[in-house]
Every structure is written in structure tokens, then in C-alpha cells.
Amino acid sequence: QVQLVESGGGLVQTGGSLRLSCAVSGSIFRIRYMGWYRQAPGKQREMVATITSGGITNYADSVKGRFTVSRDNAKNTVYLQMSSLKPEDTAVYLCNVVELASYWGQGTQVTVSS
Numbered sequence: 457q458v459q460l461v462e463s464g465g466g467l468v469q470t471g472g473s474l475r476l477s478c479a480v481s482g483s484i485f486r487i488r489y490m491g492w493y494r495q496a497p498g499k500q501r502e503m504v505a506t507i508t509s510g511g512i513t514n515y516a517d518s519v520k521g522r523f524t525v526s527r528d529n530a531k532n533t534v535y536l537q538m539s540s541l542k543p544e545d546t547a548v549y550l551c552n553v554v555e556l557a558s559y560w561g562q563g564t565q566v567t568v569s570s
Contacts, residue, residue: 458482458559460551465564472568473539478551478561480532489554490527490534494547494566504549505536518544541568 464476476492491506491514505525506514513525524537534551546568551561 458484458553458555460553460559460561462549462551462561462564465549465566467567467569468541469569470542472541473537474541474566476536476538476549476551476564476566478534478553480534480553480559484532484553484555484559487529487532487553487555489552490525491552492525492534492536492549493552494545494549495563496547499547501550506552507534538566541566543568543570 462478492504495501522540527534548563550563553559
């Protein structure tokens with residue numbers, strides 16, 4: 457059984473920073489992709505950032521230059537450093553890991569106040 461445990465969400469003011477972490481445990485052999493998605497109330501889930509096992513990253517246009525995704529392969533952990541946060545970044549952020557199957561975390565709330 458694979459488990460994803462996210463941490464680091466919270467309430468922050470506009471312009472502030474947060475760092476999200478997602479630790480993967482359980483019977484997982486070789487992670488290919490790790491990443492972060494988000495879902496705001498009334499909106500569809502959207503990709504925020506992904507990173508391959510080789511370190512190739514991909515970002516949504518809305519977060520380029522403000523967010524940085526990274527991973528520690530030895531710890532099976534993916535991070536999302538978020539800076540210059542805006543109210544429109546408010547959402548539940550979900551960790552995603554792709555091996556042979558796709559796994560999701562339970563989500564962590566990020567709220568940016570104006």
C-alpha cells in the first residue's frame with residue numbers, strides 16, 4: 457500500500473511564502489513523476505508543477521518564476537517552494553506520484569489573504 461503524506465500548508469499573507477512537502481511510503485518501486493496539483497472551490501483540478509526522476513520540471517504558467525518544485529529521490533519526497541503568493545493561489549494542494557499507477561495525497565490547504 458502506498459501512502460502520500462503532505463505537510464506545510466497554512467494561512468499566509470499576499471507576498472508571503474510557504475513550502476509544501478510530500479513524503480511517499482509503502483510498496484513503491486520506481487517513481488517516475490512527482491508533482492503538485494491544486495483545486496480551488498468551484499474550479500477544476502489543475503497542474504501546478506511536476507518533476508521527473510531525472511529532474512526535468514514543468515510549471516503552470518500562472519506559477520512560473522514564483523514556485524519551485526524539487527525532489528529527494530533517496531527520501532521519496534517532493535517539495536513545492538511557493539513565493540510571492542497571491543490570493544488566487546488559494547486552493548487545496550494535492551501531491552501526485554506516478555509509478556505504474558498514479559497515487560494522490562489527501563491534500564493540504566493553502567490560503568493566501570489579501
